[in-house]
Amino acid sequence: MAMKSLINLPLVLVILKSQVPGALAAAGDNEQLFLDLCHVLALAKRPIPEISGVSEAGGFYKQIQKYNSSFSSLEWRKxxxxxxxxxxxxxxxxxxxxxxxxxxQRWQHWTGAEEELEEEQPKGKTLKEAGADVPDTRTRLLWLAQLQPIAERADAVMQTIEHKYQGASEFSKDKIRKLMTDAAYGPSAATLTEIQQANIVADNGGATTRSALCGADAAGAKAATVAAYLFCLCASHGTDNGGGDKVSVTNHATHNEGNSANLNGAQAEIKDLAGKCYTDAATAPLTAEEIRLAVATFASKLHPKQGKAYYGKYTATGCSGSGAQGICVMYKTDTAGNAAAAKNIPWVQNLLNVADKLEKQQAASQTLEALTAELKALKSEAYNIGQQVKLSQEIHKLTAPTEDEKLKGQKKQEQQAKLQYETINKATECRQKQPTCEWKGKNDDDGEHCQLNATHVAQQQTAKTRKEETTTDKCSQAKNPEKCAAVKRDIPKDKKAAWMD
Structure with a gap:
């Protein structure tokens, strides 16, 4: 038993050595980092949600505008x-x-409504859909009186929608996608296949060697993309079995380069390593939670070391890619400025910006959806006006006095006034109430007395009727809000006047 333990002792020591910081890099040392980076590359391929559009809301609003224009006066529509x-x-x-x-602000909507009404086939389609049947001026005014407040509310809602949508342009799918590809491949390469050696240099601080790209004891890393990290943490080195050692994945291509003076072959190695990543079967739109979790998972693997924190495997000198030195990404932490770089990795910052924009996009979409639902409800309310107008007319018929009742009421009022004035027995008091009453002198058949002036009462009734007809006509002929407002002060009690856009 003791002999068996001694036989296994060298194997145990080898395993322990590979797990101790400072030990030579061995197969599988950076596998977890490789998987984390692969996950980010997979997220970069996921669908990006789009902010809710305004086409549906615009459709509801346009219907309300066309409806309102159809009822407006010809003078207004001209x-x-x-x-x-x-x-x-x-x-x-x-x-x-x-x-x-x-x-x-509303002019374009008014002209747009007129444009569609003119091209509408068959003519009157909008009014027909709304169940509008307005054979007389009074009914049209009743309809407009209820439609106009709805149109005003719709204007306010649509204005809010347009303002919100314009403000949400920063959260568009295309802008979020650009941040994702910048993080994964760099600003000058929208896809993996576009990565070339020149892109790697340009998108990673101008680094032209592996040590400059990945960091060393003397200077921190310039790597700014997931692709560059993939190279630093997983690419083989020419001094390690001719590039045959694999610290991340066993079946990636041999990279027999030292890259101490250049980045030859880096683009091919990056593409090969990315090709060995697992395939993400998820097809759901990307979420802020997924992004933040991916960042936190990777960031938790930062190794602390005095003056030089690093990701991956480090032994000495720097991240040249050699197993004897380091297959890593290193950041100097000897000063506050250098230490900030370790916490502000460009691709990480891009991902966090993506998460922030996704959350703001979602909030904006929810607001736009709620406003769209409000417009839809306003359209339904507008299209239900016909039933309300008909109900109002039916109630009016039931409660309004008939012509006989009006005549009886008028005669009753005259009789009451007649009796009231006939009790006056002084000429001076009677004359004070002229022209409603008149004083009859001695030459009259029935002597001196005060009585109702029937001629004046008849004239007053005729004038009242004419005024109602004239005022109602003015309501429909007013050409601007000021003239309409002037009419409103003299309209009959049972009428309404309002300016209709």
Missing amino acids: QFSQTGENKKRPAYKPENGKEDEVRK
Whole structure:
């Protein structure tokens, strides 16, 4: 038993030696780092979510605008008519030198609505879809009175959507994808196949040797991409069995280069190593949580060493790739400035920016989706106005007095007034209430007395009727908000006037 233990002792010592910092690099030493880097490369190929678009919201808003324009007066709609030989619709122009920001913002939507209404087939399709049947002016005004507030709310919601969407351009799929490929391959190589020796130099601080790229005791690493890290931590070295030693994956190509004066063969080695990475079967869109977990997993493997923290396997001198020195990425930590580099690795910072943008994109998408749902509800509310108008008209029919009832009511009022004035027995008091009443003198058949002036009452009733008809007509003929506002002060109690955009 003792002899068997002694026989196994050299093997145990070899294993322990490979696990002790400072020991020569051995097969599998950097395998976990290789897998971590492969995971990042896999994430770089995953679908990137896109921020919610505005096309659906624009469709709902456009329907409301077309609906509103269909009910507006011809005078209002003439502002957007095609003019000139080119049949172009007019652009917004300030009135009297004063720019109206609201009108300016909405002008394109108004002209767009007119454009679609003109091309609409069959004509009147929008009104038909809304169940709109407005044979008289009163019904049209009732419809507009309820539609206009909805259109105003829709304008405000759409303006918020457009502002939010413009602000979210920084979180677009393309910009997030660029950050991912910058992290993985470098700014000058959008894919693995585009990596060349010149790209490696340009995208990694101008490093032209392996020690400059990966770091050494004298200077920290310039490696700024996952691809460069893959080379530093996994590529073989010419002094180790002619490049035959494999510290990360057993079946990658032999790299029989020292790279002490150049980076010859680096691009081929990177592509070969990346080709040995596992295939990520996930097809779901990339998430911020996945990115942050990948960064934390890799960063946790940083080895502390006085003045020079490193990833990988280090023995002495630096990360030349030789097993006797180091297959690693090293950062100087002897000063605050140098130490910051170890915590601000460019590809890591790019990934963290991706995570941040993905979260902001998701928040913006949720807001846009909620606003779109609000517009959809407003469209439904607008298209339900017809039922409300019909119900209002039915209630009005049931509660409004008939012509006979109006006549009876009028006669009753006249009778009450007649009785009231006939109790007056003084001429001076009666004359104070003229022209509603009049004083009859001695020459009258029934002597001196005060009575209701029937002629004046009839004239008042006629004038009232004419005023209602004239005011209602003015409501529909007003050409701007100011004229409409002027009408509003004198409209009958059972009417409404409002400026309709």
